[in-house]
Amino acid sequence: MKFFIDTANLKDIAEAQALGVLDGVTTNPSLMAKEGITGADNIIAHYKKICELVEGDVSAEVISTDFEGMVREGEALAALHPQIVVKLPLIADGIKACKYFSDKGIRTNVTLVFSAGQALLAAKAGATYVSPFIGRLDDISTDGLNLISEIRMIYDNYGFQTQILAASVRHTMHIIDCAKLGSDVMTGPLSAIKGLLKHPLTDSGLAQFLLDYQKGNK
Numbered sequence: 001m002k003f004f005i006d007t008a009n010l011k012d013i014a015e016a017q018a019l020g021v022l023d024g025v026t027t028n029p030s031l032m033a034k035e036g037i038t039g040a041d042n043i044i045a046h047y048k049k050i051c052e053l054v055e056g057d058v059s060a061e062v063i064s065t066d067f068e069g070m071v072r073e074g075e076a077l078a079a080l081h082p083q084i085v086v087k088l089p090l091i092a093d094g095i096k097a098c099k100y101f102s103d104k105g106i107r108t109n110v111t112l113v114f115s116a117g118q119a120l121l122a123a124k125a126g127a128t129y130v131s132p133f134i135g136r137l138d139d140i141s142t143d144g145l146n147l148i149s150e151i152r153m154i155y156d157n158y159g160f161q162t163q164i165l166a167a168s169v170r171h172t173m174h175i176i177d178c179a180k181l182g183s184d185v186m187t188g189p190l191s192a193i194k195g196l197l198k199h200p201l202t203d204s205g206l207a208q209f210l211l212d213y214q215k216g217n218k
Contacts, residue, residue, distance in 0.1 A: 059129070060085070070088060074108075108129070132166060166178040175196065
């Protein structure tokens with residue numbers, strides 16, 4: 001399972017990279033704005049900084065909602081760095097753009113996926129990644145993890161190569177549950193990734209080891 005971090009915060013990205021388990025980064029206009037990064041030139045410069053920090057894929061999102069605009073933006077983003085994956089919304093023109101980029105060998109991440117049918121369309125269009133938003137489904141009392149399970153079954157039935165990128169991951173148990181269900185990738189905050197480190201028995205066991213060592217060396 002690949003671990004992506006969902007942020008535009010360079011400090012968090014660097015910390016996850018230093019941990020040695022980071023495989024990539026996803027971000028979006030909202031996350032950019034959260035870090036105070038606005039304006040096309042600043043956003044482009046920030047994507048370049050992210051690519052310099054990590055070795056894996058970096059999803060860069062288009063803001064156009066029409067086919068021509070997505071193609072224009074996506075081609076410019078893909079030209080920035082070999083690690084860039086063009087992030088497209090799952091709307092009709094987004095699927096058309098996904099097919100266009102797939103035919104040209106440009107990798108894509110189809111985002112804002114909330115149903116198995118949408119994920120099927122993205123795979124048919126040749127998406128590299130599909131991003132079902134499990135946390136947002138949970139927010140409206142719908143089982144987000146069930147969507148991961150449905151997509152996994154459909155993709156396995158037909159041998160689709162599109163990778164399931166579980167997005168809107170909110171906490172550590174989301175990561176564990178997605179891993180159980182066979183999600184290829186998860187993207188979430190640094191706190192969810194670091195949460196995997198925690199267990200009270202690890203803390204108490206280490207404390208006892210250190211105490212016994214100190215006793216034996218007095």
